[in-house]
Amino acid sequence: MDGLLQLSVSDLTCERDGRCLFENLAFTLCSGDVLQVSGPNGVGKTTLLRIVAGLSLDFHGQVDWCGSPVDEDKPGFHSHLLYMGHQPGVKATMSPEENLRWAMGLHYSITVQEIYQALEKVGLRGYEDVPCYRLSAGQNRRVALARLHLKNKQKLWILDEPFTAIDLQGTAELEQLMVDHAKDGGLVMMTTHHEMNLDYSGFRKLALEPSV
Numbered sequence: 001m002d003g004l005l006q007l008s009v010s011d012l013t014c015e016r017d018g019r020c021l022f023e024n025l026a027f028t029l030c031s032g033d034v035l036q037v038s039g040p041n042g043v044g045k046t047t048l049l050r051i052v053a054g055l056s057l058d059f060h061g062q063v064d065w066c067g068s069p070v071d072e073d074k075p076g077f078h079s080h081l082l083y084m085g086h087q088p089g090v091k092a093t094m095s096p097e098e099n100l101r102w103a104m105g106l107h108y109s110i111t112v113q114e115i116y117q118a119l120e121k122v123g124l125r126g127y128e129d130v131p132c133y134r135l136s137a138g139q140n141r142r143v144a145l146a147r148l149h150l151k152n153k154q155k156l157w158i159l160d161e162p163f164t165a166i167d168l169q170g171t172a173e174l175e176q177l178m179v180d181h182a183k184d185g186g187l188v189m190m191t192t193h194h195e196m197n198l199d200y201s202g203f204r205k206l207a208l209e210p211s212v
């Protein structure tokens with residue numbers, strides 16, 4: 001798929017337990033955009049990300065990828081999507097190398113060198129073979145984030161609180177990585193509670209408000 005990629009959300013409405021989280025929400029994300037979804041705890045950020053990622057069907061409205069409803073070809077859409085939930089999703093009994101191989105194996109084959117380079121970029125050189133239960137919370141998050149450093153065709157990144165447990169330097173590096181990905185034709189939709197002020201023209205914010 002070449003050219004401008006586009007994720008379009010229209011008339012999105014979601015209720016949970018009789019409470020409206022959002023109503024008639026609409027936005028469009030194109031190649032080059034980094035969108036931060038913000039709002040207080042419980043407002044619906046994770047819910048929105050899961051809907052857009054095609055992981056929740058509990059909504060009304062439409063999500064289109066490059067002009068076609070996501071529902072029409074979910075496997076095709078998912079081949080372009082890198083989704084990272086708010087838990088790191090790292091298997092504790094496996095090493096960082098094994099976790100990366102497992103996470104990426106479904107999409108394409110990767111070499112040991114590629115895995116080691118990705119782990120080095122997130123500061124895990126020397127920890128490649130250590131079981132993840134022996135790593136800190138921030139190091140486990142870094143194992144998950146290493147996926148973002150692997151060359152792949154997943155242009156759409158949907159990241160739920162990716163900065164959790166990450167130190168200041170790691171935060172700055174991750175922000176830069178998102179900008180680099182967008183400049184390379186990617187799209188990023190993410191949530192975080194920290195104040196992001198990216199000096200980047202494609203950076204946008206979507207603030208969800210609590211319903212009354």
Ligand SMILES: Nc1ncnc2c1ncn2[C@@H]1O[C@H](COP(=O)(O)OP(=O)(O)OP(=O)(O)O)[C@@H](O)[C@H]1O
Nearest residue numbers: 016017021039040041042043044045046047048086
């Ligand atoms: N597993 C669940 N079962 C039922 N309702 C849920 C569940 N998880 C969340 N909710 C409801 O959905 C609402 C939105 O939750 P969501 O996780 O999307 O919020 P959020 O904005 O991501 O919050 P946070 O900033 O705390 O991560 C919550 O207010 C809660 O009432």
